[in-house]
Amino acid sequence: xTSRELILGRLRAALGETPTTPxxxxxxxxxxxxxxxxxxxxxxxxxxxxxVHRCADGEVAQVVDGILGGRRVVVPPGLPRHxxxxxxxxxxxxxxxxxxxxxxxxxxxxxxVAVAETGTVILDASPDQGRRVxxxxxxxxxxxxxxxxxxxxxxxxxxxxxxxxxxxWISGPSATSDIELNRxxxxxxxxxxxxxxxxx
Numbered sequence: 540x541t542s543r544e545l546i547l548g549r550l551r552a553a554l555g556e557t558p559t560t561p562x563x564x565x566x567x568x569x570x571x572x573x574x575x576x577x578x579x580x581x582x583x584x585x586x587x588x589x590x591v592h593r594c595a596d597g598e599v600a601q602v603v604d605g606i607l608g609g610r611r612v613v614v615p616p617g618l619p620r621h622x623x624x625x626x627x628x629x630x631x632x633x634x635x636x637x638x639x640x641x642x643x644x645x646x647x648x649x650x651x652v653a654v655a656e657t658g659t660v661i662l663d664a665s666p667d668q669g670r671r672v673x674x675x676x677x678x679x680x681x682x683x684x685x686x687x688x689x690x691x692x693x694x695x696x697x698x699x700x701x702x703x704x705x706x707x708w709i710s711g712p713s714a715t716s717d718i719e720l721n722r723x724x725x726x727x728x729x730x731x732x733x734x735x736x737x738x739x
Contacts, residue, residue: 572698575655575689577736583658587711589732596737599683600624603647606681606733610644613673617666618647622683632673640672645679646729651706652699653684653734656692660684660734662707663700671707680729682709685739 540548581591592602603612604624611628613635623629630643640646649667653660660682662668674680690696700706712732 580655592735607645613643613646615669641676643677646677647681650684652696659710663704679731681733683735687739
Protein backbone atom coordinates (compact mmCIF):
# COMPACT_ATOMS: atom_id res chain seq x y z
CA UNK A 540 0.00 0.00 0.00
CA THR A 541 1.35 3.42 -0.97
CA SER A 542 1.35 6.47 1.30
CA ARG A 543 -1.26 8.05 -0.96
CA GLU A 544 -3.60 5.08 -0.63
CA LEU A 545 -3.07 5.03 3.14
CA ILE A 546 -3.95 8.74 3.53
CA LEU A 547 -6.98 8.51 1.25
CA GLY A 548 -8.16 5.38 3.10
CA ARG A 549 -7.99 7.23 6.43
CA LEU A 550 -9.90 10.18 4.96
CA ARG A 551 -12.64 7.89 3.63
CA ALA A 552 -12.93 6.16 7.01
CA ALA A 553 -13.14 9.50 8.83
CA LEU A 554 -15.79 10.86 6.46
CA GLY A 555 -17.94 7.74 6.59
CA GLU A 556 -20.61 7.10 4.00
CA THR A 557 -20.67 9.32 0.93
CA PRO A 558 -23.33 11.99 1.48
CA THR A 559 -26.14 12.11 -1.01
CA THR A 560 -26.36 15.21 -3.13
CA PRO A 561 -29.58 17.21 -2.96
CA UNK A 562 -31.88 17.15 -5.98
CA UNK A 563 -32.90 20.61 -7.03
CA UNK A 564 -31.20 23.54 -5.36
CA UNK A 565 -33.86 25.82 -3.82
CA UNK A 566 -34.21 29.06 -5.78
CA UNK A 567 -36.74 30.82 -3.57
CA UNK A 568 -34.63 33.92 -2.95
CA UNK A 569 -36.00 37.32 -3.85
CA UNK A 570 -37.29 37.12 -7.43
CA UNK A 571 -36.63 39.65 -10.16
CA UNK A 572 -39.11 42.45 -10.70
CA UNK A 573 -38.34 45.01 -8.01
CA UNK A 574 -38.44 48.68 -9.00
CA UNK A 575 -35.12 50.49 -9.10
CA UNK A 576 -34.72 53.53 -6.84
CA UNK A 577 -32.72 56.17 -8.71
CA UNK A 578 -31.84 58.07 -5.54
CA UNK A 579 -30.38 54.92 -3.98
CA UNK A 580 -28.27 54.34 -7.10
CA UNK A 581 -26.96 57.92 -7.05
CA UNK A 582 -26.14 57.63 -3.34
CA UNK A 583 -24.22 54.37 -3.87
CA UNK A 584 -22.32 55.69 -6.90
CA UNK A 585 -21.34 58.85 -5.03
CA UNK A 586 -20.27 56.77 -2.03
CA UNK A 587 -17.98 54.83 -4.39
CA UNK A 588 -16.44 58.15 -5.52
CA UNK A 589 -18.08 58.23 -8.92
CA UNK A 590 -19.38 61.58 -10.17
CA VAL A 591 -23.06 61.60 -11.14
CA HIS A 592 -24.61 64.04 -13.62
CA ARG A 593 -28.34 64.27 -14.34
CA CYS A 594 -29.41 65.89 -17.58
CA ALA A 595 -31.61 65.59 -20.66
CA ASP A 596 -30.53 63.46 -23.61
CA GLY A 597 -29.76 66.60 -25.59
CA GLU A 598 -27.42 67.89 -22.87
CA VAL A 599 -25.06 64.90 -22.73
CA ALA A 600 -22.62 66.58 -25.15
CA GLN A 601 -22.34 69.57 -22.80
CA VAL A 602 -21.46 67.27 -19.89
CA VAL A 603 -18.86 65.44 -22.00
CA ASP A 604 -17.43 68.79 -23.09
CA GLY A 605 -17.10 69.90 -19.47
CA ILE A 606 -15.17 66.74 -18.58
CA LEU A 607 -13.14 65.94 -21.69
CA GLY A 608 -13.43 68.99 -23.95
CA GLY A 609 -10.31 69.48 -26.09
CA ARG A 610 -9.05 65.97 -25.43
CA ARG A 611 -8.92 62.61 -27.25
CA VAL A 612 -11.85 60.27 -26.59
CA VAL A 613 -12.40 56.63 -27.56
CA VAL A 614 -15.99 55.66 -28.37
CA PRO A 615 -17.65 52.39 -29.39
CA PRO A 616 -18.95 52.30 -32.97
CA GLY A 617 -22.64 52.31 -31.95
CA LEU A 618 -22.51 55.30 -29.57
CA PRO A 619 -25.09 58.01 -30.42
CA ARG A 620 -23.04 60.81 -32.03
CA HIS A 621 -25.18 63.59 -30.56
CA UNK A 622 -23.66 62.72 -27.15
CA UNK A 623 -20.26 63.96 -28.38
CA UNK A 624 -19.34 67.65 -28.57
CA UNK A 625 -17.30 69.10 -31.42
CA UNK A 626 -14.55 69.90 -28.91
CA UNK A 627 -13.36 66.29 -28.50
CA UNK A 628 -11.03 64.38 -30.81
CA UNK A 629 -13.04 61.18 -31.43
CA UNK A 630 -11.38 57.79 -31.98
CA UNK A 631 -13.98 55.20 -32.98
CA UNK A 632 -12.98 51.76 -31.76
CA UNK A 633 -12.88 49.63 -34.86
CA UNK A 634 -10.48 47.19 -33.18
CA UNK A 635 -7.97 49.92 -32.30
CA UNK A 636 -4.58 48.74 -30.98
CA UNK A 637 -4.29 48.75 -27.18
CA UNK A 638 -1.58 51.41 -27.28
CA UNK A 639 -3.91 53.79 -29.09
CA UNK A 640 -6.75 53.11 -26.64
CA UNK A 641 -4.40 53.58 -23.68
CA UNK A 642 -3.19 56.88 -25.17
CA UNK A 643 -6.71 58.34 -25.17
CA UNK A 644 -7.75 60.69 -22.37
CA UNK A 645 -11.16 59.12 -21.88
CA UNK A 646 -13.92 56.87 -23.13
CA UNK A 647 -17.65 57.49 -23.54
CA UNK A 648 -20.05 54.53 -23.52
CA UNK A 649 -23.67 53.66 -22.88
CA UNK A 650 -24.71 50.98 -20.36
CA UNK A 651 -26.86 47.84 -20.32
CA VAL A 652 -28.34 48.07 -16.82
CA ALA A 653 -27.58 49.50 -13.36
CA VAL A 654 -28.27 47.99 -9.93
CA ALA A 655 -29.49 50.55 -7.39
CA GLU A 656 -28.89 48.36 -4.32
CA THR A 657 -25.19 47.86 -5.08
CA GLY A 658 -24.42 51.00 -7.08
CA THR A 659 -23.24 48.89 -9.99
CA VAL A 660 -23.34 49.80 -13.68
CA ILE A 661 -23.17 46.83 -16.06
CA LEU A 662 -21.91 46.85 -19.65
CA ASP A 663 -22.56 43.95 -22.03
CA ALA A 664 -20.38 44.86 -25.04
CA SER A 665 -23.34 46.01 -27.16
CA PRO A 666 -22.45 48.34 -30.06
CA ASP A 667 -23.02 51.44 -27.89
CA GLN A 668 -20.75 50.02 -25.13
CA GLY A 669 -17.96 48.39 -27.10
CA ARG A 670 -15.13 46.10 -26.11
CA ARG A 671 -14.15 45.80 -22.45
CA VAL A 672 -10.61 47.06 -23.16
CA UNK A 673 -11.79 50.54 -24.10
CA UNK A 674 -13.35 51.00 -20.66
CA UNK A 675 -10.27 49.81 -18.79
CA UNK A 676 -7.32 51.67 -20.31
CA UNK A 677 -8.27 55.39 -20.52
CA UNK A 678 -8.13 57.40 -17.29
CA UNK A 679 -11.71 58.75 -17.51
CA UNK A 680 -14.86 56.74 -18.23
CA UNK A 681 -18.09 58.60 -18.98
CA UNK A 682 -21.03 56.17 -18.93
CA UNK A 683 -24.47 57.31 -20.10
CA UNK A 684 -27.35 55.55 -18.36
CA UNK A 685 -31.09 55.83 -19.00
CA UNK A 686 -33.45 55.88 -16.00
CA UNK A 687 -35.37 52.89 -17.37
CA UNK A 688 -32.17 50.83 -17.13
CA UNK A 689 -32.07 51.14 -13.31
CA UNK A 690 -33.25 48.05 -11.41
CA UNK A 691 -33.49 47.30 -7.71
CA UNK A 692 -31.18 44.35 -7.16
CA UNK A 693 -28.82 41.87 -8.77
CA UNK A 694 -31.59 39.30 -9.56
CA UNK A 695 -33.42 42.04 -11.48
CA UNK A 696 -30.28 42.86 -13.45
CA UNK A 697 -29.58 39.21 -14.24
CA UNK A 698 -33.11 38.85 -15.59
CA UNK A 699 -32.32 41.58 -18.16
CA UNK A 700 -28.86 40.39 -19.15
CA UNK A 701 -27.78 37.79 -21.68
CA UNK A 702 -25.39 35.42 -19.83
CA UNK A 703 -23.63 34.62 -23.10
CA UNK A 704 -22.42 38.21 -23.57
CA UNK A 705 -19.19 39.49 -21.94
CA UNK A 706 -20.33 41.44 -18.89
CA UNK A 707 -18.39 44.19 -17.13
CA TRP A 708 -19.67 45.14 -13.66
CA ILE A 709 -18.51 48.58 -12.52
CA SER A 710 -18.94 49.87 -8.97
CA GLY A 711 -17.15 53.21 -8.94
CA PRO A 712 -13.69 54.06 -10.23
CA SER A 713 -11.02 51.38 -10.19
CA ALA A 714 -9.65 51.10 -6.66
CA THR A 715 -7.72 48.72 -4.46
CA SER A 716 -6.10 48.81 -1.02
CA ASP A 717 -2.71 47.65 0.14
CA ILE A 718 -2.07 45.70 3.34
CA GLU A 719 -2.23 48.93 5.38
CA LEU A 720 -5.62 49.75 3.78
CA ASN A 721 -4.25 52.71 1.83
CA ARG A 722 -6.64 53.24 -1.09
CA UNK A 723 -5.03 53.37 -4.54
CA UNK A 724 -7.12 54.32 -7.55
CA UNK A 725 -6.57 53.50 -11.21
CA UNK A 726 -4.68 50.22 -10.83
CA UNK A 727 -7.18 48.05 -12.71
CA UNK A 728 -9.04 50.66 -14.77
CA UNK A 729 -10.07 54.31 -14.94
CA UNK A 730 -9.40 56.51 -11.92
CA UNK A 731 -12.40 58.68 -12.79
CA UNK A 732 -15.93 57.42 -13.42
CA UNK A 733 -18.68 59.81 -14.48
CA UNK A 734 -22.23 58.42 -14.76
CA UNK A 735 -24.55 60.61 -16.82
CA UNK A 736 -28.20 59.78 -16.08
CA UNK A 737 -30.75 60.73 -18.72
CA UNK A 738 -34.52 60.15 -18.88
CA UNK A 739 -35.48 56.92 -20.54
